[in-house]
Amino acid sequence: MTDTHDTNAPPSESRRRFLIGSVVTGAAPLMVRGGEAEAADQPAAQAVREPVTVQLDVNGRTHRLDLDVRVTLLDALREEIGLTGAKKGCDHGQCGACTVLVDGRRELSCLTLAVAAQGRDIVTIEGLEGAGDELHPMKQAFIDHDAFQCGYCTPGQILSAVGCVREGHAGSADEIREYMSGNICRCAAYPNIVAAISDASRRMGG
């Protein structure tokens, strides 16, 4: 379960990855023992427990990871690559906190198996950039309109909002509310979120 190709992790992430690596290493013998115990009467069981090599294209970089086949794209981003911008809220596709852009469209990384996301262009909040040194207009609009309180849902809100504008569904406040209904904000910053998206939509030419 190591990332063999990520050469640009910020220093603060190294310790995090070290800790994750240690935990996984500690757990590994248990998994192997489980596999051997079952191997006697269930020859197929061990095969499905072997890690698979998964190649993910995230924010313009390619990552090769050895993953359990059950790992979701969300967990691969957060726990393996160290991109913690995508948040785990409900982990069942109901809250939108894990929203990322996949091939330019907003999708839920918690309901996507990492192994099935290979070959697709994934953009997280960390990779959403503006022109030159500027923030992306949607990020700037969320700041300008104070469109968050605790901020936990914000990365998902912003990426979903970018998708909403690109899809052509940010034409009015009502349309924004309908097409952003997959992103829940427990602080209820909705009025300012709608104002920010409406503003950014104009700046993005949407």
Add this chain to the structure above:
Amino acid sequence: MQPFQYIRPASLAEMVMAEREARSRDAAARTAYIAGGTTLVDLMKLNVEQPDRVVDLNAIAPAFSAITLDGSTLRLGAFAKMAAVADHPAVIGGFPVIAESLSLAASAQLRNMASLGGNVLQRTRCAYYGDPAWTACNKRAPGSGCAARDGVNRQHAVLGVSDHCIASYPGDFAQALMALDATVILVGAEGTRSVPFASLHREPGDTPDAETTLRPGEVITEFVVDGGPWARRSRYLKIRDRQSYEFAVASVAVALDLVGDTVRDVRIALGGVATVPWRAYDAETMLRGRSLDEAAAADAAELAFASAVSHTHNAFKIPLGRSAIVRALLETAAMEVRRD
């Protein structure tokens, strides 16, 4: 989530071959097909679904994702995404009930992920089915009983129920396909076949675990919908507990062919209230040839729920469903539709 073997066939032929081979090796092995994954991954996390093999169909998907108008016939690739179909001009203009049923379903993210085929095969949101801590669920564990019958059953079905299961069918798009008499194209080990969409889902009866008439290993590749005046004058009314991103408490798909005020043809499909995508055939028969006013619509609505059976918390669905039918019929009759 239980471990599984992951396979990604490059073609339908490879999929069929791999499935046949796996079946010959272990006839009891459970295979799950995955496209968008929005239902399957959720249910796997809940340990409701525990497939031995997950077959990823996304390498095959591009060949079955087209949305085409062939004369007046609409052909929808089963791997087309819900969002792509909901936003397609030919669908919005000629088959509004399809566009509405899709755009009122789920959330924008889910509509970007979910395929049409997976959408019609989505599983019930019965809370007892979705939580293995409840041991009694005939759908999840055949013969174990039904926790919903004496449990909290406000969301459950009143039409097509049995002593063994009252779980409601949760989808929206399926009702549009029912109302437009769609055909579904299936591919499996025995080749290609086409069946009426209305024959795809099975009422629970005494085998609620057998939800469809799909043969083992079969996959949906296409939906075929004939156009015409009833398709243009069609709409989807969805009643729910909150305004957006919620399953239907009751929903009505109507396709109507009117000559003046007289009903030449009508199809009515109901969602949120039934165990399967439901056609109100008796109500339709009663309306044909009649002039469509509120009284006629109310008579049809009465007939549509004549066989309804309610439980502790869901009796409200019967008057709600009737009102929804009346409103949907009158709103559909009032649509401005181009005739040609």
